[in-house]
Amino acid sequence: MVDRKLKIANKNFKSRLIVGTGKYRSFRECAKAIKVSGADIVTVAVRRVNISNKNKARLMDYIDPKKITYLPNTAGCFNAEDAIRTLRLAREIGGWKLVKLEVLGDKKNLFPEMIETLRSTELLTKEGFKVMVYCNDDPLMAKRLENAGAVAIMPLAAPIGSGLGIQNKVNIKIIRQQTKLPLIIDAGIGQASDASIAMELGCDGVLINTAIAKAKNPVQMAEAMKFAVISGRKSFLSGRINPNLFGSRSTTKKGII
């Protein structure tokens, strides 16, 4: 069975794994992990240029935006105004319209501030941005974001960087059933099996940063995530057996001696 490609805002992507570029030990390691992961979208953040150190290495020197899709985020924004300002600047750097909106509400648990997130989605969509939205795993808010013009719904599995894995499978399943938009698990993945579970729940993709970047061997973990996403997707498409409380023989009794 040939799988359809991941399609976001009318653009096809080969990989269902999106990788973050933060927290790596070096740009070199980051670039290597991304290559091995097979991802064709990477998230990036907008920050001040260091004007004191003119020779400091830049992300764009290591990861070519002509070869891989940059997905600018709004990390560190706590209201719609800051998020919009950040994404306008990102667009100015190189014309990016496909963006990841992330408006946080709490500095400790990093949960999204959904009222501001919804408002930002509306405003950014009106400005012509294609907004992939980091959100909580609430089906009602997911529906509102969809109505506001989001191009992808990206609920958390668990708090950002926590590595706790998918905490609320039921809500993810409900969101899956109600939306035809790309559904991408964003945040909370800890290990490869978490990524597989996300895909087995019917998600269209997974966005991973910390679980790769902070693994002891990030490049190898990037590869593990790549296979986990492929494996989980194939498992989902193959149609699992019904779970059963009792055993069912794999070998026939016929001809038993």
Add this chain to the structure above:
Amino acid sequence: MKVKNKIKITVNGKQIQVIHNFSMKSLITNLKIPLNKIAIELNKKIIDKKRISKIYLQKGDKIEIVHFIGGG
């Protein structure tokens, strides 16, 4: 002889002095920042990078120069 006046501006939160009639283009060139990898804000308004040679900095201007860094 007229002495060139210096003006104070703020770039990325740091106060610096430049000569009067200093253009945005001169600032970017002096800082050795590749123009195709940045965006510039002047007093919270985004600047069209094609026009930077025509923008002359004024006393008290607040400039933000941003680029992409690693993020999730």
